[in-house]
Amino acid sequence: MSLRTRLSAYLVGLHTLLFVMAALLLIEQASLFVTVELLLMASLAGGFHLLKRALEPLGYTRRLHDLLQDQHYANRLAPPEAGELDELVALFNTLLATLHRERLEIGEQQGFLDRLLEATPSAVLVFDFDGGISLFNASAAALLGLEQARGKPLAAWLDGSALLSSTLDDVARARSLSLLKQLDTLTAGDARLLTDPAGRRYRAQRGRFFDRGFARDFLMVEELTAELESSERAAYEKLIRVLAHEVNNTVAATASVLDSLRYYASQLTERDATDFSTAIVAVRRRNVSLGEFIERFTRVVKMPAPELRPANLKEVVDGILWLNREQCNARDIRLEWGRCDSVPPQPIDIQLMEQALLNIVKNAIEAIDARRAQDAGAAGFVRATLENDGGRIKLSIIDSGGQLSGALQRQLFTPFVSTKKGGQGIGLMFVREVLNRHDCTYSLAPGFDAETRFDIWFPATRAGADVTARREGSPPAALAAASCP
DSSP states (O other): OOHHHHHHHHHHHHHHHHHHHHHSSSTTTTTHHHHHHHHHHHHHHHHHHHHHHHHHHHHHHHHHHHHHHHTTTTTOOOOOGGGGGHHHHHHHHHHHHHHHHHHHHHHHHHHHHHHHHOOOOOOOEOOOOOOOOEEEEEHHHHHHOOSSTTOOTTTHTTSSOOOTTTTOOOHHHHHHHHHHHHTTTTOOOOEEEEEEEEEEEEEEEEEEEEEEEEEEEEEEEEEOOOHHHHHHHHHHHHHHHHHHHHHHHHHHHHHHHHHHGGGGGGGGGGHHHHHHHHHHHHHHHHOOOOHHHHHHHHHHHTTOOOOOEEOOHHHHHHHHHHHHHHHHHTOEEEEEEEEEEEOOEEEEOHHHHHHHHHHHHOOOOHHHHHHHHHOOTOOOOEEEEEEEEETTEEEEEESSSSOOOHHHHHHTTSTTTTTTOOOHHHHHHHHHHHHHHTOEEEEEEEEETTTTTEEEEOOOOOOTTOOOOOOOOOOOTTOSSSSHH
């Protein structure tokens, strides 16, 4: 029973009792009875009026409750008839106005945040209280291949309970899984440099904020490949130019002195002259090696801008396989073609691309030699494939060396990192520069059966481009081990 009902019942009961008492006591005095009855009726009416006024604040409170519950913050309460409630109604209206203004500000901020998240190139993921993804932008969906990700933790893609986007190719799928695995190990407050199987680098940071008193995490992933490569290139160029200048001056002066010392051999005894000449030749050979070592670095730094002309990729690869046929035959290493689609000519700088592919094939042959040193019965082959991969041209060099580990894979394409003992990583630096200047994407990763794959995707070009004249020195078409099947 409401307060209004109880108070109304009280007034009615009280006045009913008074009416009965007046009737019993004043029934013989008609004029006084009528007067008392009229006063009691006026008292009852006044009581109901005062009851209405007394309960009026409860009515405003109820209307405010309804407005808040329905989130009608733009509405206002009507001014009261009595001045006693002016302050209360003004307070309620001020509260509604404040809520309305804050709601507009939050809506504007949320709209701005949504547009900012969609426009930013960084991948952003926001997690709910249970660690599931509650918000992610388009960059995160593209980078990580997320599909229907809301409510799922990162581990869902690692254990197979959630699937990546079906539009991803094998390379993008491997990249997404690698990044998800690394991101899943980050804790709140961590910032780390990540790498994918293709050697591309990312800065990842996991932060935390509080929502309604509960902690929620977010992840930001920003690709740094171009920025880091640019800064590294500038630093390497400066360092290598200084080293090349100093070393070349020293090498030239040392070579001149060594050549002059050789004339003194005739003044020594035969035995001493032989030792003297042998020492001079050894030092001179080491001096020449030092000059060649610096020259390999300067070749990367001083690489000219590519001169793009349409070229037949099959002929380019045929030429490289032809150059290596003798040493591979001597080492019992098969040079062969796998799949070989008919593809349109590609605009490339033939000299730079040949040198890059020659480095890749040379690394493959040396990897096979390294594996045979560990396993004498291991098969040796270098296989090239050329295919039209969904409109993009894909060239792959596959070898049976199997010398690429997952940890080392993420460090390749940087100086002084190599799978070869004593290697400086200069060859892969050169390959990276050539492919980047041709706008190619690439991946160096372990394959099946202890194989290693170097995949190169050429940018989409116009079909039907004219092929330039056959290069001088191209291998014959009848090359048995290096021709398309």
